[in-house]
Amino acid sequence: MKKPFILFGFMMNVVGHLSAGLWRHPDDQATRYTDINYWISLARLLDDAGFDALFLADALGQLDVYQQLPDAALRGAAQMPVNDPLLLVSALAAATRHLGFGITVSTTYEQPYLLARKFTTLDHLSNGRVAWNIVTSMLDSAARNLGMTQQIPHDERYARAQEFVDVTCKLWEGSWEADAVTRDKLAGIYSNPQKVHAIGHHGRYYQVPDAHLSEPSPQRTPVLFQAGTSARGSLFAAVNAEVVFMAGLTPQAIRTDINTLRQLAAEQGRDPASLRFIAAVTVVTGADDRDAQARYQAFQQYISQDAALALFSAWTGVDWSAFDLDRPLEYIETEACRSALASLTRIDSGRQWTLREAADTIGIGGLHPTLVGGPQAIADQLEQFAEEAGVDGFNIGYAISPGSFEDFVRYVVPVLKARGRMAERPAHPLTLRERLFGAGQRHLPADHPASHFRRPS
């Protein structure tokens, strides 16, 4: 019996997420992103099909590295406008039974005391179906609108992030004992104050002396997601993450990173086998290979080079408007450009990349692989990718929304089911952590560092 894949739908509260300009496709409905019914339909589609979660990315600033202006992003709806992802969740939780919600929130611009309450609130309202994708924010445009004259340096961001996560986990795990809430109408005791503990956190960045404002939710701590491939980001993931979102492009590169992360996790005293890894892929499929190819070619007609370069500039920190579109990129000799070229080379190492080719490739699915093929071919590619990379599943991006998800559900899901790659639907809804790690695993496992914040019972 093969192991079922973890499957997430990969979205953002925007018109254009990873595919640049595709909102112009006649079938794309992402311009309805401000309509709650658009999101409810999507969440139900994913829930009914057996997806594990909707993964919501976020950014807290405009994309303005390209031409040093937000203009290309605005024209092409490249992650701008961008609305808040957390505020979608209660509506989507109410409309679904099983689907989890992985929501991206940065540790840099929130107070841990209040963010802890937000996730507890949503974990209650969703019956334990939320995950926190922990990020530290990379955009200068966010920093300068949020009270900082410039970015906090990368490594210090992670030091703050670690203390931030520690504070939230102290609130989630170490404040209210399991039997603190009695709801005893006769005795007149809702919570027993002897079992609600002030966390007494006095750290370098945060002071949080008191108890958590919220009573424990089904999972207490939301499932902790993290994406990080820098050295400091990897250590952070190895310490904190239960699910790691791998951004490396080739299966081989991902496998290398996963090995490193498992090793680091083991050094932290964690069971390295307990970590789950997912990779992002965009899937273009259809009734058969030919149909899929036809759709892919149709999608390509709608790629916006302008929007793709706005995304590529934001992701790499390089203003690509300064460079020749048709010259192979090797001539550029800055560190940032070399790093960007390395990302492209992971897509295809056998060719010389020009900026135009980069934009064309990024245009569908961003800096993640795009798989094209009929149902069997996609299932083959996913299985091969998972095997080679050692990932447990996929964050499925879209070319058009909800069309790409509808196609995936219609064509690919039945094949994955037939191959034992879709988990059986549980009789009763599970928490997201149980869904990902097995029945009974509602709370952080005992080998997770944050479990030390629990009080002995």
Place this chain on the structure above:
Amino acid sequence: MKKPFILFGFMMNVVGHLSAGLWRHPDDQATRYTDINYWISLARLLDDAGFDALFLADALGQLDVYQQLPDAALRGAAQMPVNDPLLLVSALAAATRHLGFGITVSTTYEQPYLLARKFTTLDHLSNGRVAWNIVTSMLDSAARNLGMTQQIPHDERYARAQEFVDVTCKLWEGSWEADAVTRDKLAGIYSNPQKVHAIGHHGRYYQVPDAHLSEPSPQRTPVLFQAGTSARGSLFAAVNAEVVFMAGLTPQAIRTDINTLRQLAAEQGRDPASLRFIAAVTVVTGADDRDAQARYQAFQQYISQDAALALFSAWTGVDWSAFDLDRPLEYIETEACRSALASLTRIDSGRQWTLREAADTIGIGGLHPTLVGGPQAIADQLEQFAEEAGVDGFNIGYAISPGSFEDFVRYVVPVLKARGRMAERPAHPLTLRERLFGAGQRHLPADHPASHFRRPS
């Protein structure tokens, strides 16, 4: 024809809001506050009955003035645990058509750049049905968990709050022009960068140079609510608020405050008649006066003195555990105690208040009037109160939830309808601002100071 009342349901994302210990009543379901279906049912009840909005209070700290501990609040579920109100809204908006949502958010612990995005997101998802109840946070317990060694002094809180509101209004009103978003699939232009403006805010407390991250929502600026009776709070309300929530207890006291506020608003260049005023009342009703009195007496059995004093201590800043329960309060000679006594005297000036009597009175409805009577008697009292106080409507609190709202809808709403005190249900949903101020009034009126942030068209 009489003017319809503005009617809000007054709640908080807690077990116990204003009534102390009433969660122990056999019919009370507020212990279900973590269940999204509890909230959806309540919102539908209010929506179907013709309420204008659900008003959600909030607090960002535990109530620990009484005995200098959170224990009484925890035992009696007195506003603790307390979950996030903003995160309820998308589910409730999706489940209703007309109901507005007034959500309390403090200006003290958020970044205006991100709060603006939150309200824009919710205004989109609700089709223009959100209001922001602007508060500055009064709890020391919030301050010390949110990175401050102590409260920001009261007047400085308001100076920060004004700059905060200015920044958000610049983002809402002055950043994206009305025709900035074209969604032009053929031209490939989602937004026209020439019409999306950086706000260039460089103030004393906040630096927000860039454009709003979100495109304009139906109302752009959420309806602005404020409750403030201090001198600085009144000025803040006169400058900013479209709806003012009056906390004074007697109609006469409220009328005096309203006159002051209208005068202050006029001095700011605003039409003083354009402000709307609402008062909080808790209604205990039944089939007739006798039934209502019986319910009231039953409710009184469940008042928790302990929880009532936890609330009273938090609201007044006085630790009432230090004082005699049965001695008339006049003997206490601190400023805070005199102020608290003044509040009580507004409830009933003809008696000497002891602490025990204060707790018994606060126990149902807090420091707001509680009206008890059959349908006609309640309608009479509401009309008389509105007439004497000069308010436009009411924020209806509960003794038990949803029972108090069910009783109000069943018994009082039909009488209010018959008397022309309930607005006709519009054929098509309106924005909350239109509902409160008339069709066509989707945006801030031209005499509101923040309308100056608009760009000339």
